[in-house]
Amino acid sequence: DAPYKLILLRHGESEWNAKNLFTGWVDVNLNEKGEKEAVRGGELLKDAGLLPDVVHTSLQKRAIRTAQLALEAADRLWIPVHRTWRLNERHYGALQGKDKAQTLAEFGEEQFMLWRRSYDTPPPPLDRDAEYSQFEDPRYATLPPELRPQTECLKDVVVRMLPYWFDGIVPDLLTGRTVLVAAHGNSLRALVKHLDGVSDADIAGLNIPTGIPLSYELDADFKPVNSGGTYLDPEAAAAAIEAVKNQGKKK
Template sequence: MAETRLVLMRHGQSLGNEANLFTGWNDLDLSASGHEEARKAGKLMREHGFLFDAAHCSMLKRTIHTLHHCLDELNQAWLPEYRSWRLNERHYGALQGLNKDDTIARYGREQVQQWRRGFDVTPPEVTLDSPHYPGNDPRYASIPVSDLPRAESLATTMKRVLPYWQDTLLPSLRQGQSLLVITHGTVMRALIGHLNGLDPEDARTLEIPTGTPLVYESDETGTPRHAHSLDSSDVRIHS
């Protein structure tokens, strides 16, 4: 593949998706359907002749396992892999691990919808002694405490994600590398919103399917310009 390409993909269906939970940074694995979605995505990319120079994912096993399925199907398990907390899902604070329907019954649909999709609305924070506080997880021990979220809105998630785009992903693309990035729904909204110049209202309402590669073709500078889904799923983005 001569072109420089960026493929963004949300992980396959997780156990949290399957159980209708607020998952966030909670480290749940893929469901049986999610494993199959990941394998199918890798096979689809192989059939389209995709070759990558490096792969990126979050620190959570649902993206790591999705990535490994894809690389196995692509016959590119040898690729360099990079994992970053900046690609983690939005931290849902004290909502993490709760069933969405139960949360609606307790707080009301309007309030829960604001927590889920309000651009700058932050859910209740986790306490410092909570198992959901990243400071209590050894994988984040090297991250400054001031950077560790106790809850995030879409706006603060974007502020966390965009430095990884600017400092890591974009320079690699501009060097002519093609990248596979496996991440999460809210991170996809942040990246697509930035790449496509969407206003916050459009970005927050994007519906991102699991296990569906979104392909950006790059211009002569390596900057992604045009996006298309690799199958018939509609990601509802602007050109």
């Protein structure tokens, strides 16, 4: 039996996921479908007997509320919660609030995919006082200004997420707890990249669906026994992964 159990959960569909807008650090809420996905995610955990002992989330309400709804459905609302900006979604820079399909049409497929999925090309930075900037948001007031992003590529997310993996999450796993991480498409891609040792090139092809728990069993060295993890509803996950991949292409 693998010693460590880790569950990754991308938040349910948000209002901006449904509208096909780049979201990043903008604090968008779940829509009704997303709330249902979160509840179903918790039911899947319960049915699989995968009951989290502790949960780690971002500072963004779509992840916070997903964790809450899923844990309620699994009757685990009482477990300890830790929130950190290091699990926040990737900051999407000047793309935040922009329509994905329009961006693809305006800049072309190559540039669009560079911004959306390349490992090390960040979108243009977002001005500190722009409409969708969170630079002055009180929740980041304790963060030194130089740590508050104005854009990020996935590599930047790996760099700011990993310290929390090692200092915040691994210690919980080491004490035998089943850990739930409720986060975002790209902050979870960063974690999966680390766990599975995915190459900088191959991570471009990895997409994570909303609301479906992805379960990992880790060996003593924190290497996945089930490489790539196991979705608790594999059929729904496969269909949803295709949809995420094609997001720029639909209206």
